[in-house]
Amino acid sequence: MDITIHASFLPHNDAAASLAFYRDTLGFEVRKDVEYGGMHWITVGPAGQPDTSIVLYPPAATPGLTDDERRVVTEMMAKGTYASINLATKDLDGLFERLQAGDAEVVQEPTDQPYGIRDCAFRDPSGNLLRIQELS
Secondary structure, eight states, rough: OOOOOOOOEEEOOHHHHIIIIIIIISOEEEEEEEEEEEEEEEEOOOOOOOOOOOEEEGGSSTTTHHHHHHHHHHEEEETTOEEEEEESOOHHHHHHHHHHTTTOEEEEEEOOOOTSSSEEEETTTTTOEEEEEEEE
């Protein structure tokens, strides 16, 4: 059986800010940009990896959530504790400088971790945590 990761989902609370961050700061390609019923989904992904995407979605679109649950999700997003994703690059220092110059919120500068990787961390405009590790 051949299985791949096709898409991961991250919530957003500001489509324009998320689009600017993922497209302009990270350099991801925009694959889809869909508005429906006053909500906005944006599918982005790294150039050269057309089968791997991140879908930035409005958390209000999650079916079955109560108003109280939506409020909790919104609060967790604001604190940066709701969603995260791990990315990887061969040039961690270069990417760190690019993200820092783009006014991304730095959570951790590039650091050698005791478990054998070197990584850094940022928050996107919606508070999602992005950990980025260096590939050897």
